[in-house]
Amino acid sequence: MKQYSIVISLLGALLYGIAQSVAADNTKLEDDANRIAAEALKSPLAYQILESLTTEVGPRMAGTEQDALAVKWAVEKFKQLDFDRVWTEPVTFPVWQRGEESASIVAPYKHQLAVTALGMSIGTPEQGIEAEVVSFPTLKHLSEADPKQVEGKIVFINHKMERHRDGRGYGPVVKGRGAGAVEGAKKGAVAVVIRSVGTDSHRFPHTGMMRYADGVKKIPAAAISNPDADLLQRIIDRGEPVRMHLQLDAKIVGEYTSANVIGEITGSEKPEEIILIGGHLDSWDLGTGAVDDGAGVAITMAAAAFIKKMGFKPKRTIRVVLFANEEQGLVGAKAYAKAHADEINNHITGSESDFGAGRIYEFQSNVQSDALPFVHQLQRALKPLGVEYAGNQAGPGPDLIPLYRAGMGVFSLEQDGTDYFDLHHTPDDTLDKVDPEALAQNQAVYAVFAYLAAQYEGRLDLPEQKKKQ
Amino acid sequence: MKQYSIVISLLGALLYGIAQSVAADNTKLEDDANRIAAEALKSPLAYQILESLTTEVGPRMAGTEQDALAVKWAVEKFKQLDFDRVWTEPVTFPVWQRGEESASIVAPYKHQLAVTALGMSIGTPEQGIEAEVVSFPTLKHLSEADPKQVEGKIVFINHKMERHRDGRGYGPVVKGRGAGAVEGAKKGAVAVVIRSVGTDSHRFPHTGMMRYADGVKKIPAAAISNPDADLLQRIIDRGEPVRMHLQLDAKIVGEYTSANVIGEITGSEKPEEIILIGGHLDSWDLGTGAVDDGAGVAITMAAAAFIKKMGFKPKRTIRVVLFANEEQGLVGAKAYAKAHADEINNHITGSESDFGAGRIYEFQSNVQSDALPFVHQLQRALKPLGVEYAGNQAGPGPDLIPLYRAGMGVFSLEQDGTDYFDLHHTPDDTLDKVDPEALAQNQAVYAVFAYLAAQYEGRLDLPEQKKKQ
Numbered sequence: 001m002k003q004y005s006i007v008i009s010l011l012g013a014l015l016y017g018i019a020q021s022v023a024a025d026n027t028k029l030e031d032d033a034n035r036i037a038a039e040a041l042k043s044p045l046a047y048q049i050l051e052s053l054t055t056e057v058g059p060r061m062a063g064t065e066q067d068a069l070a071v072k073w074a075v076e077k078f079k080q081l082d083f084d085r086v087w088t089e090p091v092t093f094p095v096w097q098r099g100e101e102s103a104s105i106v107a108p109y110k111h112q113l114a115v116t117a118l119g120m121s122i123g124t125p126e127q128g129i130e131a132e133v134v135s136f137p138t139l140k141h142l143s144e145a146d147p148k149q150v151e152g153k154i155v156f157i158n159h160k161m162e163r164h165r166d167g168r169g170y171g172p173v174v175k176g177r178g179a180g181a182v183e184g185a186k187k188g189a190v191a192v193v194i195r196s197v198g199t200d201s202h203r204f205p206h207t208g209m210m211r212y213a214d215g216v217k218k219i220p221a222a223a224i225s226n227p228d229a230d231l232l233q234r235i236i237d238r239g240e241p242v243r244m245h246l247q248l249d250a251k252i253v254g255e256y257t258s259a260n261v262i263g264e265i266t267g268s269e270k271p272e273e274i275i276l277i278g279g280h281l282d283s284w285d286l287g288t289g290a291v292d293d294g295a296g297v298a299i300t301m302a303a304a305a306f307i308k309k310m311g312f313k314p315k316r317t318i319r320v321v322l323f324a325n326e327e328q329g330l331v332g333a334k335a336y337a338k339a340h341a342d343e344i345n346n347h348i349t350g351s352e353s354d355f356g357a358g359r360i361y362e363f364q365s366n367v368q369s370d371a372l373p374f375v376h377q378l379q380r381a382l383k384p385l386g387v388e389y390a391g392n393q394a395g396p397g398p399d400l401i402p403l404y405r406a407g408m409g410v411f412s413l414e415q416d417g418t419d420y421f422d423l424h425h426t427p428d429d430t431l432d433k434v435d436p437e438a439l440a441q442n443q444a445v446y447a448v449f450a451y452l453a454a455q456y457e458g459r460l461d462l463p464e465q466k467k468k469q
Numbered sequence: 470m471k472q473y474s475i476v477i478s479l480l481g482a483l484l485y486g487i488a489q490s491v492a493a494d495n496t497k498l499e500d501d502a503n504r505i506a507a508e509a510l511k512s513p514l515a516y517q518i519l520e521s522l523t524t525e526v527g528p529r530m531a532g533t534e535q536d537a538l539a540v541k542w543a544v545e546k547f548k549q550l551d552f553d554r555v556w557t558e559p560v561t562f563p564v565w566q567r568g569e570e571s572a573s574i575v576a577p578y579k580h581q582l583a584v585t586a587l588g589m590s591i592g593t594p595e596q597g598i599e600a601e602v603v604s605f606p607t608l609k610h611l612s613e614a615d616p617k618q619v620e621g622k623i624v625f626i627n628h629k630m631e632r633h634r635d636g637r638g639y640g641p642v643v644k645g646r647g648a649g650a651v652e653g654a655k656k657g658a659v660a661v662v663i664r665s666v667g668t669d670s671h672r673f674p675h676t677g678m679m680r681y682a683d684g685v686k687k688i689p690a691a692a693i694s695n696p697d698a699d700l701l702q703r704i705i706d707r708g709e710p711v712r713m714h715l716q717l718d719a720k721i722v723g724e725y726t727s728a729n730v731i732g733e734i735t736g737s738e739k740p741e742e743i744i745l746i747g748g749h750l751d752s753w754d755l756g757t758g759a760v761d762d763g764a765g766v767a768i769t770m771a772a773a774a775f776i777k778k779m780g781f782k783p784k785r786t787i788r789v790v791l792f793a794n795e796e797q798g799l800v801g802a803k804a805y806a807k808a809h810a811d812e813i814n815n816h817i818t819g820s821e822s823d824f825g826a827g828r829i830y831e832f833q834s835n836v837q838s839d840a841l842p843f844v845h846q847l848q849r850a851l852k853p854l855g856v857e858y859a860g861n862q863a864g865p866g867p868d869l870i871p872l873y874r875a876g877m878g879v880f881s882l883e884q885d886g887t888d889y890f891d892l893h894h895t896p897d898d899t900l901d902k903v904d905p906e907a908l909a910q911n912q913a914v915y916a917v918f919a920y921l922a923a924q925y926e927g928r929l930d931l932p933e934q935k936k937k938q
Contacts (some may be wrong), residue, residue: 055703058580066579109758110535111527114896202671203756203896227899231757234524287672288580288700427583427672430696 033381033448036193046302046438054288054431061285062325063095063256071259074322075176078263081305088259091324091335095256097250105245114225116205117250121221123421128247131190134196135236139176142183149186154244163199167417173197181221182213191220191246192397195229200422205427207284220248260322262333265308269315275453276319276350280326287429296353303446314454323399326437337402344406347444351411352397357434358416360387367409367460374456381448407467409460502850502917509913515771516905523757523900530754531794532564532725539750540728542790547732550774560793560804564725565589568718576712583672583694586719587679590690597716600659606703608645611652620657623713627702636886642666649683651689660689660715664698669891676753687715727793729801731748734777738784744922745788745819748777749795756898765822772915783923792868806871812842813875818929820880821866826903827885829856829914833863836878836929843925850917876931876936
């Protein structure tokens, strides 16, 4: 018994020592996190990066001259920011060109409309299309319509997006953007025009991707601004036949190879294990891509750079990936997952910033239950930044979907997106819309997240039941 | 003495009787005014008129096809609204055409700019103008600059407008729009580009009139949006030479005769005496002219119509004048004053609505001192509508300047213009920006003003000392 007691006492002392040491490490770590947060909150770094990108590059739609310029800019910026490794990985895709575009109501009244082609739409014949307009409140109404109502007409989907902080108004409405042309064509429509997927009331049409389906005729697809949608509906509501003229030069012109641009702060103890943060480097062509997704690029570049600049040595590698061509189908994300298939299990966790430049107000995790100590640590560290924990059901940012599907746990650092869809995919997505203080708070949150995740000993995989889904 | 007493007593009784009768009349009149106010506040009439104009006509720049359409619309609308007399008076002016327009920064970075020609600007040569940009914070800085700095360059005037409820930020900045081309040309500039005269931060350039001077070379003049002005200045601030390409097709193409459209509720006792309210029927071409000045058209048509509709019989004539071509030099206003020169003294007073659709929060008068009883009566009647009296220094609305100069007293019913210059002269001037309740309040204020002025016995001339100015 006595020997047992001694053994137990020794064991107890040992465990106590370990616990003490872990507690001391954790205290040190949390102090470090607090220092990072406090310093990053005061730093203009992310804003400077965003200013540089929007001023020196501007719009950078996939496959354009400025796409190449953005890649060059990103490589140089990573180097200026003293990242340990900087490289590019090729991403190839078809090039969609917008061209000239116009739309007008020609009867019973004449109005020029603020219009833009949806991404990947085909063009109209050179002289345009003129046809009667038939209006549906939602995609569902179109899908359920009698083809006789639709045949030979231009379909107008007048689905108004709701404004919410978390952007949940987007999902229900964007379906019409994606599938409107297919549903319309199935019923014999000659073109589809949607109310812009956006919460503003300005004369800016919102572009964005649409899709065709095999075996369904391709018809041109465009968006008109919200005020123009109001006008068109008011005219339709008067009851006389309404005729529209639509002219789009949009087309696919060959293939282009752009690049994911990657910079990393190499881990001091487990360099092969990766904490991935990032955004997408491409934007639509209409604005300068300040909030979509220059902000995400700037926030995550700055966050990682900041950790190194403050002299911290993350144990795991913090990798910043600036994805190519997110807008036209997550092309860079798919290329990244493919190129890194053999090390996918080394991607410990990640978070993408792709919801503008608003302040982060909460975070969600999506990790296995034995990683909860990390979640609680992050919760304590982010609280001084005004960020609350909101549960273990985070979705991946769009470019993290392939990694998420491979089982990587994800974190969602939720930005206030109240105004995001006022600007999203419009000419109005410019630097003046970004609050430098909110951007600095984002940079602080990302820096704390990345650093804590890099120092955490355990894995941060998705819960087992989710992996099986 | 006794006879004196009797006379005095009789005189006293007589005066008392008159006073009683006047008091009773005034009480009746103020009750009527309160009834008009209460009913007009609930009426959608002005909004219906504005909806009709912006939907069925839309933009109506002077000399365009829609100018003619607007005249036709206004005649029909006056008739529908049961005005006693409706007629048009010719207004002739040169026709300015906008044409295609584009601007871009070509070095050191490439950016397309949101640009529009200023009204009456000449075009560039067909291939455009490319030159280095020189930036000045205000017109004054340009005027004081060394010509060596300016010669052969595109002048950029980067004067930012301040936001104020009463719009007083406009005056200092609009000078650069009016005189920038002349001041630039005097120093050898090849074109002038201004930061838009507007308080918004959207990618909409604000158009508006500019002027040339005899003996000074004409150079093209354009405005870029506020976000584009920010961008251009950021690039200039980097210190390298900045080059811009500007292409404008603008030109004058002959002459056109449009019309002032006039409707009146004829006075029951003094039909020859006129209370003039109105707005201008023309708009710029970029938006649908909802706030500039569809609102003024709708408010004043509705106000006058409402008085008749409620069964009131104004003693004086209430005349609603919808002026042609205000935007390009008050052409309709000058034509009206000329056509009515022989009855100008019969224009008792007037008020123009040409500052958007915001709620009226105060009014000013500009009348001789013996008209103060009327001012006080109006003050009492407008108080329930939330309108305070703010003094006897009202300026005339733009189209009332000729009548004001001829000695007509004016009233300024001051609208909240906090947001007015966000929309002014842009594509974004559309119906959705108008609050129907605020519009109804305007209609109530104008109806009360017009009715009380029509019933008032005395004259409402400018103060003598102002007439002499």
